[in-house]
Amino acid sequence: MAIKDAFNGQSGDQLSFTNDQCSFHSQWQWPAMWDNLQLGQVKWLYENLYHPICLRTLRTYLKKQKNRVMRKVKPRVRLLQKTLPDSGGAKVTCLATGFYPRHINLTLLRDGQPVSDHQITGGELLPNGDETYQMRKNLEVSTEELQKHLFTCTAEHLSLDNKIHINIGITSHVIYTNLKVV
Structure with a gap:
């Protein structure tokens, strides 16, 4: 006091x-x-x-x-890819939204290894209007890098029993997405 x-x-x-x-x-x-x-x-x-x-x-x-x-709301986790017309590369975005409580461990991986923080933009925790939160992490990559590597978004949260993993990669210009709970 x-x-x-x-x-x-x-x-x-x-x-x-x-x-x-x-x-x-x-x-x-x-x-x-x-x-x-x-x-x-x-x-x-x-x-x-x-x-x-x-x-x-x-x-x-x-x-x-x-x-x-004391409520727990599971995050909706997505891994998005957007072509950047100026550079010809792409932006890979790891997005978790609609979760509560506010702490989340959101990681963007390249071939199973965490991407270094200095390459990532975003990562701020933002409130939603419904008393839940969101976080996004972005990485700009070249088209060649996008074709050579597997990118994964992982999320750990109190509402989840296990980690969420979402993969995205390009092979012969075919995009595949895989959601699995490990």
């Missing part, structure tokens, strides 16, 4: 209190007796009023919102 006191635009007292220790810092000149009295009062208020009320309030909100907070 931290208490800050100010008056007329000037900082005054600053009090920090944890279960282990209590410290008081004042920019004003208070008598030592006042400091000790105030520390004792604050410790009593913290232990008997603020801490119990805070915990009770948090438990009440968690109980009311438990289904919303």
Whole structure:
């Protein structure tokens, strides 16, 4: 708990209190007796009023919102390929959307090895309007590289029992996509 006191635009007292220790810092000149009295009062208020009320309030909100907070929504994972007309190459995009909670491990692989972060664009976690999240990772490659390598998008998330793997590759200009749960 931290208490800050100010008056007329000037900082005054600053009090920090944890279960282990209590410290008081004042920019004003208070008598030592006042400091000790105030520390004792604050410790009593913290232990008997603020801490119990805070915990009770948090438990009440968690109980009311438990289904919303503890829910798990599986991601929809796709691996997309788009031809870039300017360079003649392609953009490979690994996309996961519609998942909750927010933490996801999304990886773009080339022939089973992770693509280095400096080659990837994107990767930011973005909110959707329905309280779920999305993330995308992009990689620009040449047509030759696209034909020589197998690209895989993997996703790990709390809502999934296993990793999701999606492969995309080109052989004789035929695109194949394979979805499997490992």
